[in-house]
Amino acid sequence: MLPHVWNLRSRRSFRVLSEAFAKGCDRLGFRLAHFSVQGNHLHLVVEAPDEVRLARGLQGLAVRIARRLNRLMGRTGKVFADRYHSHVLRTPAEVARAVAYVLGNFFVHAVRRGELVDTTVTDEYSSAVVAETGPPLVAPPRTWLLCVGWRRARCV
Numbered sequence: 001m002l003p004h005v006w007n008l009r010s011r012r013s014f015r016v017l018s019e020a021f022a023k024g025c026d027r028l029g030f031r032l033a034h035f036s037v038q039g040n041h042l043h044l045v046v047e048a049p050d051e052v053r054l055a056r057g058l059q060g061l062a063v064r065i066a067r068r069l070n071r072l073m074g075r076t077g078k079v080f081a082d083r084y085h086s087h088v089l090r091t092p093a094e095v096a097r098a099v100a101y102v103l104g105n106f107f108v109h110a111v112r113r114g115e116l117v118d119t120t121v122t123d124e125y126s127s128a129v130v131a132e133t134g135p136p137l138v139a140p141p142r143t144w145l146l147c148v149g150w151r152r153a154r155c156v
Contacts (some may be wrong), residue, residue, distance in 0.1 A: 001040045006073060008037050009106075009125050016068035017042075018137055024064050026139035027081040030057020033141045036105045036124040046090075047143050051058050058084050095145045096153035103128045 006013050017037060030053050034045035048054035050108040089095045106123040122128045127138045141147050151156040 002078060004073075004075075005040070005069060005079055006041045008042070009039050012072060013069065014125055016072050017065060020064035020068050021060060021137040022135040024057070024061040027057060029053040029058060030060075031139035031141065032061070033100055033138055033146050034099055034102050034127045035138065036102045036123065036127070038105065038109060044084075045095075045102050045146070047139075047141055047146060054086065089145065091143060092149035092151075092153040095150035099150055100101050102126070111129060 001008065008014065008017060014037060021032060021035065024030075029049045031047040032044060033047055036043040044058075046054065046057065048057055062080055062084075069079050070076055087098075089098050103123070103126055105117055106125065107117050110117045
C-alpha cells in the first residue's frame with residue numbers, strides 16, 4: 001500500500017477489506033482461498049485457471065479494495081504501491097508451506113517487531129477466522145491441491 005493508506009489491521013479498514021473479499025472472492029474462475037491482512041500489505045492464496053483470469057481477478061479485487069479504502073479515508077487516487085507478485089504452487093508441499101506462511105504471517109511480523117506472541121490465538125485478520133455471520137470472505141477451493149493435496153504434505 002502507499003504510505004498514506006491507513007493501517008489495514010484496524011477494525012474500520014478490515015471491515016471494508018472484508019466487504020471487498022466477500023464480493024470478489026469467487027468471480028469468473030478466480031477464487032480467493034486464504035488471506036492474511038498485514039498493516040500495509042496483503043497475502044493471498046488464490047485459484048485461477050490461467051494467467052488472464054488471475055490478472056483480472058486480482059485487478060477486480062484491487063479495484064474493490066481501493067474504492068472502499070478511499071471512501072473510508074475520504075480521498076481519491078491510487079492505493080496500491082505496486083502490482084501483485086505471484087508464484088504458481090505446483091506440489092502439495094509447496095501449497096502446505098504457502099498456506100502456513102499466509103495464515104501465520106502476522107506472528108512472524110510480530111516476533112520481528114519484538115512483540116510477545118501467543119501462537120494459540122488465531123489471527124483475527126486472516127481467513128483462519130471463519131465469520132459466523134454475514135457472507136463468506138473466501139471461496140471454497142476447487143483444485144485438488146487446495147482441497148486435499150496440501151493436507152497430505154508432510155512438510156508443515
